[in-house]
Amino acid sequence: xxxxxxxxxxxxxxxxxxxxxxxxxxxxxxxxxxxxxxxxxxxxxxxxxxxxxxxxxxxxxxxxxxxxxxxxxxxxxxxxxxxxxxxxxxxxxxxxxxxxxxxxxxxxxxxxxxxxxxxxxxxxxxxxxxxxxxxxxxxxxxxxxxxxxxxxxxxxxxxxxxxxxxxxxxxxxxxxxxxxxxxxxxxxxxxxxxxxxxxxxxxxxxxxxxxxxxxxxxxxxxxxxxxxxxxxxxxxxxxxxxxxxxxxxxxxxxxxxxxxxxxxxxxxxxxxxxxxxxxxxxxxxxxxxxxxxxxxxxxxxxxxxxxxxxxxxxxxxxxxxxxxxxxxxxxxxxxxxxxxxxxxxxxxxxxx
Numbered sequence: 001x002x003x004x005x006x007x008x009x010x011x012x013x014x015x016x017x018x019x020x021x022x023x024x025x026x027x028x029x030x031x032x033x034x035x036x037x038x039x040x041x042x043x044x045x046x047x048x049x050x051x052x053x054x055x056x057x058x059x060x061x062x063x064x065x066x067x068x069x070x071x072x073x074x075x076x077x078x079x080x081x082x083x084x085x086x087x088x089x090x091x092x093x094x095x096x097x098x099x100x101x102x103x104x105x106x107x108x109x110x111x112x113x114x115x116x117x118x119x120x121x122x123x124x125x126x127x128x129x130x131x132x133x134x135x136x137x138x139x140x141x142x143x144x145x146x147x148x149x150x151x152x153x154x155x156x157x158x159x160x161x162x163x164x165x166x167x168x169x170x171x172x173x174x175x176x177x178x179x180x181x182x183x184x185x186x187x188x189x190x191x192x193x194x195x196x197x198x199x200x201x202x203x204x205x206x207x208x209x210x211x212x213x214x215x216x217x218x219x220x221x222x223x224x225x226x227x228x229x230x231x232x233x234x235x236x237x238x239x240x241x242x243x244x245x246x247x248x249x250x251x252x253x254x255x256x257x258x259x260x261x262x263x264x265x266x267x268x269x270x271x272x273x274x275x276x277x278x279x280x281x282x283x284x285x286x287x288x289x290x291x292x293x294x295x296x297x298x299x300x301x302x303x304x305x306x307x308x309x310x311x312x313x314x315x316x317x318x319x320x321x322x323x324x325x326x327x328x329x330x331x332x333x334x335x336x337x338x339x340x341x342x343x344x345x346x347x348x349x350x351x352x
Contacts, residue, residue: 004108005134006051006079006116009142010126013134014116019083020022020100020107025142027051027076029128031117033268035169039283040330042078042099043069045177046245046287049146051077051128055117055268060084061334063092070179073103074153074219077130083109086336106130107189110126124263126287149220150228152178154198154269167192169211169348174200176218176228176246181329185341186214199227212240212348215247217327222249222259223292231251236319237251242344245288251323252314263308265289266325272306273313273326282337283307283331292325320347 002018003252008029022272031053032041039051052075061084078100087095100107108130112267127144128136155175161183168190176198186193194208198218205213213235232254235241243251248257266286274281282303291310294301303313303324313324322344328337346352 002132004130004132005110006108007129007131007134007138007141008119008174009138010123011138014111016079016108016111017325018096018107019109020078021104023106024132024343025051025077025106025127025130026141028125028144028146029053029120029187030125030265030267031120032287033270034285035269037269039065039068040070042075043073044179044215044287045070045071045074046073046219046240048149048153048177049295050075051079051130053113053116053120055113057081057113058084060096061087063087064090064096065089065091065095066093067091070181071153071177073105074177075105078105079109079111079113079130079201080107080109080112081111082207083107088169088223138142140167140345142328146220147224150176150198150218151226153219156197157193158194158196158200160192161187162192162196163187163190166190169345170194170208171212171214172196172208172210173214174205174216174228174247176193176250178218179327182214182216182244185329185338189341189345191345198225200231202231205231206238207237210239212242212344212346215241215243215250215323217245217247217287221261222253225250232252236316239320240347241319241321241323242325242340242347243321244329245325248325249290249292249316250291251316251321252296252299255296255299255316255319257299258293259290260293260328261290262288266305269330271326273303274306275300276304284312284326284328284337286326288325317352322347
């Protein structure tokens with residue numbers, strides 16, 4: 001077993017053992033609270049530029065299952081308490097160590113993840129370096145920033161997908177780092193889907209005469225995406241729109257709102273969201289470090305986080321649009337919020 005270290009920008013050092021790929025890795029350190037779903041976490045493009053800490057102590061016990069992947073891994077490192085080197089699952093096609101090696105992702109196990117998570121909760125998300133030797137100068141760690149996120153995770157060219165049987169509605173899906181199940185949920189509802197890169201213009205989308213526009217999840221600071229915000233400003237009100245996660249944030253910015261960075265974000269499969277003015281609560285899957293500020297013009301808050309009261313959803317009745325911060329495609333409740341895809345279909349058919 002080879003020792004390695006996780007060095008935080010505040011000078012704290014956590015010791016562990018290597019698995020996965022060799023080499024140093026610098027990234028934004030975040031934690032996720034999911035008790036399962038580590039494969040979906042590893043393959044979620046929204047973790048671009050980040051080193052991920054799993055709060056659940058045992059990771060890797062059901063192996064590697066390609067059918068459960070959400071996209072191409074984009075994280076910079078993976079930190080766990082206990083790594084299971086001998087998984088047992090009839091669907092497994094490999095082990096976690098081999099998966100990380102193949103994708104050049106360094107891993108660290110044997111870490112006191114409980115203590116590490118408490119540090120991040122108390123002091124907020126910070127940068128960290130996964131390394132074999134602790135550096136004396138921490139300036140490079142403190143100066144790291146997640147940049148050019150959309151360009152790194154989006155598709156390179158548009159591609160069209162057809163459902164089995166008759167096509168009902170035609171949807172344009174803007175890929176900001178989409179999770180695979182968003183596409184699958186649309187196909188299940190008989191939608192023909194054209195996936196567009198994040199660089200697509202409003203003119204290109206409108207020229208396709210689609211019935212609706214879907215905005216995906218994605219990584220990074222939403223306010224940095226000035227091109228995408230400008231295109232959405234031209235698209236709002238022109239066709240029914242449903243946005244998820246980064247799509248939710250970009251829509252708010254296009255509508256004249258603002259966003260801010262959360263202290264340590266919401267990441268996990270057990271995040272409660274509540275409908276304002278009622279006791280109706282849904283259990284959701286989330287992965288984001290930014291939130292929409294209150295007071296979006298023409299917007300009505302549709303969901304709030306039950307833990308910190310941050311905005312989790314917006315309706316734009318006059319613009320035929322609605323968005324959510326959480327992931328309705330992720331089966332967290334296990335299917336508490338899948339009805340939102342049905343609402344999108346209804347919106348395209350002329351309903352509310």
